[in-house]
Every structure is written in structure tokens, then in C-alpha cells.
Amino acid sequence: MATQDSRAASAASASPAPGSPPLKAAWSAVFALTLGVFSLVMAEFLPASLLTPMADSLAISEGQAGQAVTATAILAMLTGLLVTAVTQRLDRRHVLLGFSVLMIAANLLVAFAPNLIWLLAGRVLLGIALGGFWALSAATVMRLVPEHDVPRALSLIFTGVPIATISAAALGSYLGDLFGWRNVFLLTTALSVVTLLFQAATLPKMTPERPTPLSTLVKVVQRPGIGVGILAIVLVFCGHFAFFTYVRPFLETVSGMGINGISSTLLAFGVANFVGTLVAGYLLERSLRLTLLSMPLMMGVMGWLLSSLGGIAVGSDALMVALWGFAFGAVPVAWSTWITRVVPDEAESGGGLIVASIQLAIALGAAIGGVVFGVGGVLGVCATAGTLLLAGAALVMVGVRTRAPSSMDACAGAADGH
Template structure:
């Protein structure tokens, strides 16, 4: 690959750096795997560290809160540093976080080590799209982004069942050691493939705020936050729910979570097809299905095959949520898609923190069933809000003309 191709501004890159693009996808996979691991290891982590499952779940909250601020602040704080060096630094932080979590002797130490992951996670997401624009020609950008974001689906498929499986065989710490090994491979591949990326401008908080103040954007972001908050309240406490309702063993749990991940991947592909035909309907349908699945898991008679099917429905439905909201942002803010993307990252990370924290509070007050009922109802409320208040600008097919009605 040519160094010029990677350093040139978006739109004048002539030679795509596909190996570098794949290295970013590996980074997404490694970060998502590390972020989601506590969801499958909550019970053994809590027992080993001598804390409640609700407290152990805050390993997710801490990472999300730090990622929120890192996504907004890190690009500016590193404005004078080669982007290649910054990206390699994120992978190094990911490795360090996983290793130190595996060696943690208390919940306090573990939470402090998860801060490192939050910095890497938020910083990486804030730069991923901008870096992709400097690695490939404009015509190849959609393909590059689809490759990079496929790491999300892969991480969803692998992280939770892998964590549950390794945790059952060798203890929960082994799962984080495995995640560190994935990070090491990622770091080596990125060091080999990423070209120099001299800094060429910075993201600013002011631009994000200007985008948020446009008509209808704040309401759309509120809908996005509600959906993700409800999902992560559910997802953080998925293991204790399944164990308490079905008594499933470790291997059975791993298979159920693998089914969730595979369905999630299918949902990602299905959403792309649906969005072409019914973009607004897709935004509404996905949280409706997740809400119904969550309530059915609590209220329908306990049956292992039935719960596996409901879990798969939930995974498939939520697989389309990130795709649908990314599509909404691209349509609603085509002139500031990068700043709007950063706003979505901050919104999702705040929702992850709120979901994990709110789920923990509900768990303490009303038990695991209360978490699923509350989050399921919140999903349905979010769907109603989206149906009534959020609109998607119409795009005229191949003409590429975007009409922007009032998004209120």
C-alpha cells in the first residue's frame, strides 16, 4: 500500500489499504469482546471477588462511562499525534486492561483496570470512520465501513459464549487472558499494516452540539438512548436470569448464548435488507420485538427450548438496531455524518452505563425478573416514541436526493 494513499484527505485516496481496514475490524472485535465479557462471567466473578452480581455488573458501567468521555475528548487531546500511533496505543491499552483484570484481587482493582478499556474503546470508535476515509477511495468507503463494523457482529457472536465456556472450564480469569491474546494478535497486525496517518484536523465538541441542536435530532438521539439502555439492562444480567429460571449448566448456557450471537449476526444482515424498504418501520420493529421477547421470557412458562427461541428472537432483533440508527444518522445529518457518528457513540455508551447501573438497581430491589420486566416495558415505550416522534428523511433511490422533513 502507498503511504500517500493513507495520508491523503478523503476523496483523493487512489490506492485502498485493505489490510489496514481489516486490522481496524480486528480492533473492533477485540474491544467488543473485552467489553461484553462480564455479561457472561457475572456469577463467577461475583463469587470470586466476594461481591453481589449487581456490583460485579458495574464492570460494564465503568467501561461505558469512561468510553463516553473518551470518545468526546481523546481526539482533541491527541490532535498532534500520528493517528497510527494513537490506534496502536488503544490496542496496547486493551491488552493491559484484560491482563490486569485477570490478575485483579478485588472489585476496586478490577474496575480501575476497566477504565483503561473504556479509554481505548471510546477513543477507537471516535476515530474509526475518519481513519477509514483515509485508507480507501471514496467509492470504496461503504465497503470499508461494513468490513470494520462486521467486528461488532463477530464480537457479539464470540464474546459471551466464549467467556461462558472458558469460564466454566478454567475460571473467569482465563477468558480475560484469552481476550488479551486476541489483543496481542491485533496489535501485531495493526503495527504491520497501518501506514503513517499524520493528524489532519480534530473533532470538536462544538460541532457535536450544533448537530444535536438541529430540529428533531435530539428526539432521535433520545430514542436511540432509550433502546440501548433497555437492551444493556437486559444483556448485562442475562446469565443470572437464565441460571435462575432454567437451571441450565455452563455448557448449555454457552450454547444458548452462541445462539443469541448467531441470531444477532443474522439480524444485522436482515436489517440491511429491511432498511432499503422500510427505514422508519425498522427503527420501530426492532425494539418492539426485543421488548416482547424480554417480557415473554419472564411471563411465559419456563421451557429451555422456548427460552432459547426467545433469546434468539431478541438477538436477531437487536442485531438490526445499530445498523438502523447508523442509517438514520446518515440520512438525517448527511453534511456532518462524522460528528453525528461521534454523538451516537456517546449516546450508546451513556446508554450502556445507564442500562447496567439501572439494571443493577432494579436487580437489588425486585430481583432478576424485575430487571427483565422493566427493561422490556422500556423497549416498548421507546418503540412508541420512535413511531410517533422520530421521522427518517426520504432518500430517492438511485438519484441520491435526500429530502429532510422536520424530524419532530
């Protein structure tokens, strides 16, 4: 644990004055946030790989067990919208540590759940921690590193997502077979404890800069270009999750892959996604607008190519899925950077809007994909996902601002997004 003096020094270097960017990057605190992302996303997606044993153990159907994921998503969306208003007078260090404590409690509740009610209670707590953490992440990064390091810091934080997703799918099912699903959640609890200790040792004090009542969300949406940006976010993430929800049926029925081929392709997707997340920091330092535009454009083109050329060659299908993963790796980083540029004075409220928009897009993407799959099959899903993504790219090109209005630049120091 850091001493009181070293923590005070860290706080002074990370947040010299409310509303001012730090003079020196607090990279240890950024790594602590990255570990938080990994722990939260790992816990979020574990039920997907442990669904059958969880259902059998609790004497419920797999459909009921699947509601564990739904409960988390709904609470994450609501918390993303409400967290800045509810915690407006609290030190951000204490709020973030509180979310890690909630994550520990959530995993323990699931690990010892005797029935569906306790399982859902644990997932509700996780949803609160997940939505709150994501809503505050971009604004927190702005207070931990100088402005020019924000894209790189955000890309580092988001690397926790693909690593956790792969780990939840691969390690979750493997360790579940060896030790049982409850022990997997206990291991995740141990990881959460390590996360809490690391964050307690590295996160500086971050007093709230100004009150942020719930009405702030409405005011942020009403700013020029914000509503268009939120709509673009919904289109892009909706298109991605419409495709990704049905990527396995595509690989099975169109590409004709067996289980080994499917596993290899999904692993390639995950690795490419990780690389894309890392590369995003460098791309964003050069051009925010180009990154926001090119990534969904690439994914949209891949969607239409998979729809029209899918099944011609297994290798080309796998390559296009991997390219999709690479492009999507940069998308969350780019939009988080966007919100720090266009509303630097209300980055927390803006972050909450992004969290809620993404959670809504996940639900819409899965729903739209399901309807299209029933009508036009998996190739129709690819074409629909491609269309949504191209529409999102078009919105970015014609209507999304990548910097704050000039009147705000003077008071908030917003950076040029070009």
C-alpha cells in the same frame, strides 16, 4: 508488514482527499478494525466470567472485583465524548494504533495486578481505548470504503461483538479453570499484539479533516432530529440491557430451565445475534428507517410476549430469546449507519455521542431492571424492557431523521436513508 510503497498506495486509494469518500474499499483495514473490536470487547467482558478466581486471588470481594467492569464503562463514556476534541490534530491512524497500545498495557496491568488498585488502573486504560475506538469507528469506516459500502463494512465490524461476547463467557471460564485467570489475560494480551500489528500493516494515513473542539458536540446535538435520535438510542439500549441483565433469572424461574437449557438458550442468543449483525448490512442498504424501526419493534413485542406468555413452553421461550438476539444484532449497526447519514461532516463527534449514550443506557438499563425486579419480579422486567423498546421505536417513526438536511447534502454528500 506492508512496504512503504504499498502503504502509500493504500492511503491514496482509501482517502483520496480530505472530506471525499474513497474510490476503492480498503477491506483489509476494515478487517483490522473488526479484529480490534473483537479484542476490545473480549477484554471488556472477561472479568464477568473470571470474577470468582480474580476475587480470591486478589483477596477482595466479588463485588469489588465487579467494579472492574464499571470502571471500564465509565471511562468509555467519558472518552467517547472527549476523544475527538483531545485528538483533533492527530492522524486517525496513529490515534487508533494508540488505542491498541493502551489495550495491550491494560491487559498486562490486569494480568500482573497485585491488588485492586492495579486491577482498576488496567480497566481504566481499557475504558479509554474502548470508548475512543468506538467513537472513531463509524467516521473511520467512511474513510475506508465508498459510501454505498458503509453499512456492509459497519456490519462486518460489529460481528466482532457477539463473537467476543460468546468467547469471553465460554472460553474465559474454561481457560481460566485450566490455566488460571492471569494467563487468560496474557493470552488476550497476545491477541492485542496481533491486532496492533495487523492494524499497523493495513490502516492508511487519515489526517484530521477539520478541528473538532468540544463545543462541536453541542452543535451536533442542536441539529434537527439529532436530540430525538439520541433519546431513541438511550431508550432502545436501556430496554435491551434491562432485559438482558436478568435473562438468566427469567430462564431459571419462569422457563424452569436447568444449566444445560440456559447454556443452550444463551448460545442460541449469541448465534442469532451474530447472524443479525451480518444481515444488518443488507437490510440497511435497502432502508435505514425500516431497520431502525423494525428491530426495536420486534424486541419490544418479544418483551411483552415473554412477560405474558413466558413459561408456557420452554421451546417458545428459547425461540423468543433467540429472536431478540437476532433483532439486537442489527441495532448497533443501524445507529452507527444513521450517524454517518445525518451528520456526515461531523461523524466523529456524532460517534462520540452514540458511545456516551449507549454507555449511559447500559447503566440505566441495569439500574431500572434491578428496581423493577425487586418490585415486580422478572416478568415485570420483561414488560418494562418491552415498553422502553416500543417507545424507542415510536420515536424513530415520528421524530428521527434518516438523512442530513438538504443544505448539508450539497456539501457533504449525505445519502438518502430511505
